Amino acid sequence: MxxxxxxxxxxxxxxxxxxxxxxxxxxxxxxxxxxxxxxxxxxxxxxxxxxxxxxxxxxxxxxxxxxxxxxxxxxxxxxxxxxxxxxxxxxxxxxxxxxxxxxxxxxxxxxxxxxxxxxxxxxxxxxxxxxxxxxxxxxxxxxxxxxxxxxxxxxxxxxxxxxxxxxxxxxxxxxxxxxxxxxxxxxxxxxxxxxxxxxxxxxxxxxxxxxxxxxxxxxxxxxxxxxxxxxxxxxxxxxxxxxxxxxxxxxxxxxxxxxxxxxxxxxxxxxxxxxxxxxxxxxxxxxxxxxxxxxxxxxxxxxxxxxxxxxxxxxxxxxxxxxxxxxxxxxxxxxxxxxxxxxxxxxYRESTPNALAPVFSNELALDEVAFSYGDNRNVLDGLSLSIPAGSMTSIVGPSGTGKTTLIDVVMGLLKPDAGEFLIDGVSLSTVDPYSWRKQIGYVTQDVNLFHDTIERNISWGSESVDVERVEWVSELCGASKFISDLPDGYSTVIGDRGLRISGGQRQRIAMARAFYRDPKLLILDEATSELDSESEEQIQKTIESIRGQITILTVAHRLRTVMSSDTIHVLNNGKVVESGSPSELMAMKSIFYNMRQEDS
Incomplete structure (x- = not known):
């Protein structure tokens, strides 16, 4: 690559x-x-x-x-x-x-x-x-x-x-x-x-x-x-x-x-x-x-x-x-x-093999994926895992184990040096990566908002604003109340990077923006790690409310936020070292169990 x-x-x-x-x-x-x-x-x-x-x-x-x-x-x-x-x-x-x-x-x-x-x-x-x-x-x-x-x-x-x-x-x-x-x-x-x-x-x-x-x-x-x-x-x-x-x-x-x-x-x-x-x-x-x-x-x-x-x-x-x-x-x-x-x-222009848009309805899979940033050290080293459609899958592990790199591979931002990322059995390298990313809602720890109105931030990238949908996703993400309390409501300009509102409010707007896209895959990359308990609880309620309707892939340090996941994959040194449901991993009393005890 x-x-x-x-x-x-x-x-x-x-x-x-x-x-x-x-x-x-x-x-x-x-x-x-x-x-x-x-x-x-x-x-x-x-x-x-x-x-x-x-x-x-x-x-x-x-x-x-x-x-x-x-x-x-x-x-x-x-x-x-x-x-x-x-x-x-x-x-x-x-x-x-x-x-x-x-x-x-x-x-x-x-x-x-x-x-x-x-x-x-x-x-x-x-x-x-x-x-x-x-x-x-x-x-x-x-x-x-x-x-x-x-x-x-x-x-x-x-x-x-x-x-x-x-x-x-x-x-x-x-x-x-x-x-x-x-x-x-x-x-x-x-x-x-x-x-x-x-x-x-x-x-x-x-x-x-x-x-x-x-x-x-x-x-x-x-x-x-x-x-x-x-x-x-x-x-x-x-x-x-x-x-x-x-x-x-x-x-x-x-x-x-x-x-x-x-x-x-x-x-x-x-x-x-x-x-x-x-x-x-x-x-x-x-x-x-x-x-x-x-x-x-x-x-x-x-x-x-x-x-x-x-x-x-x-x-x-x-x-x-x-x-x-x-x-x-x-x-x-x-x-x-x-x-x-x-x-x-x-x-360095990103290649688009053809205009074929990938279809996701069954499973996402990483098959023996390896990746390095050119320093002769594999950040991902023969990693394999699957993400069933409609499931909530979480990735955990110490810092530097390749969690964010894995997310970048799933989004098609990074191409594996070896192995493949598959969408319903079709390699992402053979389809249009832009079409794939249009099916993704992405929320990160560092929220990127624009110097524009709340309405335009939620509908960012759309040629026209669906006001009813903006209000619906805001309600879904617990943002409608604080927005309605603002003097200009959805027309409020939130400043450079959204710094005129609180961190929790920015995170809810980012979640609403992700849902506005009607994604098939929602990626939460440390999305709640910097939030207070109240804001984190509100985000968790939002996730639970849409569970089963879309596929959710989360990366988290706070392990209490992943205890409701269907499957948890524990990464270490670029490899999956443990996989299973939260109850299964806790019963094993191994790596995840020890991490959970430390997190408590």
């Missing part, structure tokens, strides 16, 4: 920003092309608008005319395409039309980026949660719940940011290219002088992107530790408060908080270095390029204006690209974490 995943078993991926971008392009090719295309078109229209602005300046500088040798003569031809005379007014009107189209393209770009990022992020989170919930029990017990919560909520969000940054950086890079192409037509000498050193500058700043990736990986680890520590602290809040361990717990949580603060500071330094250095170099190159070009070319006011505007626009887009690329590098480690969790959970 598959064992709980260990750190070395986890699938590890380490993406770079480039490899991630290529993978997204391969899987979302049309979407990337459309989004990038909107910015390329916006850049072309911006070049047109800037050319028309330069044309207006040229006209005003030359008493209403344009020099024949002007480098922006093509702007005159564009105005001519509209069949109007080249004047300040006509040029401005055409520029305004271009501005409107450009605005529409920019709006479309941001709308598409936001929509696709939302779809991508939602898909990742849904897939991660689904894969984790559909993974087998060994995966879940081998994973830290806080890590899973962090990966789905925090790292999923950061992975969405990586996706958005990739789209923006691709569009920005193409946008820069568009402006530079237009600039080449306007003043190719100065453009070439500017492109070469700016390109070299990008290589110089490559280390900043590497640094961003490293900081992003550190943030991913710190976020995981923070979420896990906070989740564990709140889950254990009563123990922490009762043991005066608040200071130690706060200190534990403060470590990842401090780490994240340091990462934020270092990221700020990294971004500041890139932005300040890039801005200085680009503007210096612009000035030097114009200065050198002026020594060899007769520069005109309109041409210089257009070139400066295009270069400033290209610089703005290049800076945007640099920032987006750094953000991408910072968040790619989150994509790694998401991919690792998704792949690992999928690899």
């Amino acid at each position: 598959s064992k709980p995943p260990k750190p070395q078993d986890q699938v590890e991926h380490q993406l770079s920003a480039i490899s991630y971008s290529l993978s997204i392009f391969n899987s979302h090719r049309l979407m990337v092309v459309v989004i990038a295309g909107t910015m390329v078109l916006a850049g072309l229209f911006d070049g047109l608008i800037l050319s028309l602005i330069a044309l207006v300046i040229e006209i005003l500088s030359n008493d209403g005319t344009v020099r024949e040798d002007s480098n922006i003569g093509w702007a005159v031809r564009i105005v001519g395409l509209f069949g109007v005379e080249v004047t300040v007014v006509s040029t401005i009107l055409i520029a305004l039309i271009g501005m409107g189209i450009r605005a529409g393209l920019i709006y479309s770009h941001h709308w598409l980026v936001g929509r696709e990022r939302g779809k991508y992020e939602a898909s990742l989170k849904y897939d991660m949660f689904s894969a984790s919930m559909l993974a087998n029990w060994t995966y879940l017990i081998g994973s830290r719940s806080g890590d899973l919560v962090n990966t789905i909520s925090v790292e999923g969000r950061r992975a969405g940011s990586a996706f958005q940054s990739m789209l923006i950086s691709v569009a920005a890079a193409l946008n820069v290219g568009t402006y530079l192409v237009v600039a080449l037509f306007v003043m190719w000498q100065a453009t070439l002088l500017a492109i070469i050193p700016v390109g070299l500058t990008l290589l110089l700043f490559r280390f900043a992107s590497t640094r961003a990736h490293k900081l992003g990986r550190g943030a991913t680890e710190a976020n995981s530790e923070l979420t896990s520590s906070v989740s564990e602290a709140f889950s254990s809040s009563k123990f922490i408060k009762g043991s005066a361990l608040e200071t130690q717990t706060i200190a534990r949580v403060s470590n990842p908080i401090s780490t994240l603060a340091e990462i934020d500071e270092k990221s700020g330094i990294n971004n500041g270095f890139v932005q300040a250095g890039y801005e200085f170099i680009v503007l210096a190159v612009l000035l030097v390029g114009l200065g050198v070009t002026s020594q060899f070319v007769d520069l005109q006011s309109g041409t210089v204006t257009l070139f400066v505007l295009l270069f400033v626009r290209a610089y703005q887009r290049a800076r945007g690209w640099q920032q987006s690329y750094q953000t991408l590098n910072h968040h790619v480690p989150s994509v790694d974490r998401v991919t690792n969790v998704l792949t690992s959970a999928t690899n």
